[in-house]
Amino acid sequence: MQHCDYYLCLTVYIVTFLTGFPTNVLAFYTLSRKIWRKPAPIDILLLNLIISDLLFLIFLPFKMQEVANNMVWNIEYFLCPLSGFVFYMTIYNSTFFLTAVSVERYLGVAFPIQHSLRRRPIYAVSASIFIWGFSILHLSIVYIVPYYNPSGTVPPSRNVCYEGFTDAQLEILLPVRLELCIVLFCVPLFICSFCYINFIRILSRLPNIGRRRKLRAIGLALGTLLVFVLCFGPYNVSHVVGFITKSSPAWRDKALLLSTFNACLDPIIFYFTSAAFRNTIGHGKHYSTSLKGKHCSQTCVHK
Numbered sequence: 290m291q292h293c294d295y296y297l298c299l300t301v302y303i304v305t306f307l308t309g310f311p312t313n314v315l316a317f318y319t320l321s322r323k324i325w326r327k328p329a330p331i332d333i334l335l336l337n338l339i340i341s342d343l344l345f346l347i348f349l350p351f352k353m354q355e356v357a358n359n360m361v362w363n364i365e366y367f368l369c370p371l372s373g374f375v376f377y378m379t380i381y382n383s384t385f386f387l388t389a390v391s392v393e394r395y396l397g398v399a400f401p402i403q404h405s406l407r408r409r410p411i412y413a414v415s416a417s418i419f420i421w422g423f424s425i426l427h428l429s430i431v432y433i434v435p436y437y438n439p440s441g442t443v444p445p446s447r448n449v450c451y452e453g454f455t456d457a458q459l460e461i462l463l464p465v466r467l468e469l470c471i472v473l474f475c476v477p478l479f480i481c482s483f484c485y486i487n488f489i490r491i492l493s494r495l496p497n498i499g500r501r502r503k504l505r506a507i508g509l510a511l512g513t514l515l516v517f518v519l520c521f522g523p524y525n526v527s528h529v530v531g532f533i534t535k536s537s538p539a540w541r542d543k544a545l546l547l548s549t550f551n552a553c554l555d556p557i558i559f560y561f562t563s564a565a566f567r568n569t570i571g572h573g574k575h576y577s578t579s580l581k582g583k584h585c586s587q588t589c590v591h592k
């Protein structure tokens with residue numbers, strides 16, 4: 290059984306909750322109003338990312354309670370697989386929605402005219418439904434495995450959550466974790482990297498974009514990629530190590546802490562992406578909402 294360092298884990302969870310929850314609520318309120326007035330595909334994708342983060346933060350206190358109780362699960366056991374399912378599902382939701390946002394931005398600068406003519410909110414809604422369904426189907430294993438006991442002999446321990454798996458459970462879980470790493474992390478990372486690298490390459494060559502605006506857009510792209518790699522990379526590497534060694538690595542819990550930080554880092558992305566969000570934080574400070582006719586104005590730095 291893994292033992293999450295008491296002070297480290299509890300501190301990270303508390304800081305994430307206290308900083309992430311109010312900022313995500315503010316982002317939810319701001320983008321909801323903006324979508325109600327004039328829905329844009331990228332706003333719909335960001336709103337779903339916010340909802341995913343809020344769902345993650347709502348269930349985070351279960352992890353806090355577990356750490357505070359020295360990794361002993363002393364509440365109703367059905368909440369263990371349920372909280373684990375939501376916890377991990379929302380982590381991978383983030384990888385997909387961040388990737389979808391990168392695709393939207395790339396298409397806006399690579400094919401500005403064609404993309405502006407074909408942009409429809411319904412496409413973003415359809416993509417969001419697909420992402421939620423895809424993540425739920427893949428992460429349902431988190432809810433199922435704790436109850437899987439084919440031998441019918443010694444049931445899994447009910448005072449430890451999502452640890453202490455039997456050999457039969459590990460035979461299913463370890464390959465699935467590897468598949469999660471490849472399909473829900475490596476593929477989105479490749480797409481996100483391709484989109485943002487080309488986004489930066491194209492944007493740096495555009496003469497009609499102001500230097501300050503261009504640098505902000507490039508910085509946002511690089512920052513998103515950095516968050517993607519640092520927050521989700523180590524945890525997914527632990528899947529590969531676990532598959533090879535047939536057991537979870539001892540540092541897996543610390544890698545998971547980095548994934549937790551994503552919930553409070555996403556609002557920073559919202560801040561630099563959405564003028565509406567900046568205006569809300571700035572108490573009405575005016576920001577320009579267009580680039581005066583330039584086709585990539587809504588995707589270079591989205592308004």
